[in-house]
Amino acid sequence: MGGTTSCRPINFRTRQARPSAPRMKFFETLLQTFGGKPIDWDELEASLIRADLGVPVASRILEKLKEQEAWSLTGINDVIKVARREIEQILPVKAESIDPLPGKPNTVLVVGVNGTGKTTSTAKLTKHVQKRGHTVMLAAADTFRAAAIEQLEIWGERTGMEVIRQKPGADPSAVLFDALQAARARKTDYVIVDTAGRLQTKTNLMAELEKMRRTASRVVPGSPHEVLLVLDATTGQNGLEQARRFTETSGVTGIVLAKLDGTAKGGVVIAIARELNLPIRYVGIGEKVDDLLPFDPEKFIESLFEK
Numbered sequence: 001m002g003g004t005t006s007c008r009p010i011n012f013r014t015r016q017a018r019p020s021a022p023r024m025k026f027f028e029t030l031l032q033t034f035g036g037k038p039i040d041w042d043e044l045e046a047s048l049i050r051a052d053l054g055v056p057v058a059s060r061i062l063e064k065l066k067e068q069e070a071w072s073l074t075g076i077n078d079v080i081k082v083a084r085r086e087i088e089q090i091l092p093v094k095a096e097s098i099d100p101l102p103g104k105p106n107t108v109l110v111v112g113v114n115g116t117g118k119t120t121s122t123a124k125l126t127k128h129v130q131k132r133g134h135t136v137m138l139a140a141a142d143t144f145r146a147a148a149i150e151q152l153e154i155w156g157e158r159t160g161m162e163v164i165r166q167k168p169g170a171d172p173s174a175v176l177f178d179a180l181q182a183a184r185a186r187k188t189d190y191v192i193v194d195t196a197g198r199l200q201t202k203t204n205l206m207a208e209l210e211k212m213r214r215t216a217s218r219v220v221p222g223s224p225h226e227v228l229l230v231l232d233a234t235t236g237q238n239g240l241e242q243a244r245r246f247t248e249t250s251g252v253t254g255i256v257l258a259k260l261d262g263t264a265k266g267g268v269v270i271a272i273a274r275e276l277n278l279p280i281r282y283v284g285i286g287e288k289v290d291d292l293l294p295f296d297p298e299k300f301i302e303s304l305f306e307k
């Protein structure tokens with residue numbers, strides 16, 4: 001039986017107030033599929049996996065059900081209760097947005113594969129930090145793509161933030177160095193750095209990011225303060241492989257999950273938390289500069305189980 005995860009993508013634009021968490025209603029779909037019928041365990045496992053919870057999380061939920069002699073459970077409502085308890089244990093309890101750490105300027109490297117929403121997320125983060133009363137400078141360190149530099153400059157104009165750039169092909173660490181020097185001189189609170197994202201299999205990209213980390217710590221001891229990895233929620237489990245590569249080599253401190261508005265498969269949030277053990281800091285819910293929300297695990301879980 002197919003189509004159990006064909007719940008509609010969330011249309012945030014039609015909602016009156018901006019939601020504080022994406023509404024996945026994934027478990028509502030499960031109820032609709034299995035409600036009032038004997039549970040088909042194979043199909044239930046397949047549904048959990050299709051919702052991007054991933055094999056390890058789906059298996060763990062099923063194991064728990066077995067442990068609790070759940071084979072005698074009467075219906076999907078009992079299953080949902082067990083799933084919720086498991087998910088609550090996997091996701092961190094508290095929301096963690098980026099707060100200023102000691103040392104000025106705070107340096108935030110934004111990393112990830114091209115196309116995931118890295119440059120847009122860099123602009124959104126800038127606006128977010130700016131709204132919280134901090135000054136920000138942008139560094140266009142994706143020097144590999146001329147278009148990325150131009151795009152960041154457009155965002156800089158829109159948000160009124162200065163963009164430090166050099167010519168396409170310049171050394172990204174040199175751009176970062178310039179930005180940090182300028183920010184120090186002007187006592188700017190944050191430097192947010194858009195980095196290159198050629199395919200993660202290219203080891204020279206990882207070496208480049210490593211060099212940037214060294215440059216940052218030389219100019220501002222203790223930096224980079226944050227390394228945020230942008231993942232595209234619509235790529236589901238594939239994103240996890242990218243994430244592993246970046247976390248191994250780039251010292252990632254948190255995730256920005258972009259394009260959550262484009263998928264109803266919220267399970268990827270849980271898979272990321274379980275497999276990478278990294279906090280999801282923000283979720284992207286659209287293409288505009290304000291379409292970024294601090295991730296709130298409690299509200300997210302609520303929305304998953306809403307009926």
Ligand code: GDP
Nearest residue numbers: 114115116117118119120258259284285286287
């Ligand atoms: P980069 O190559 O990783 O820097 O990706 P970009 O920032 O250029 O974004 C790639 C595409 O994804 C653009 O068309 C963006 O408008 C779009 N995008 C980025 N974030 C979001 C999001 O949260 N929701 C949606 N719907 N689109 C997004």
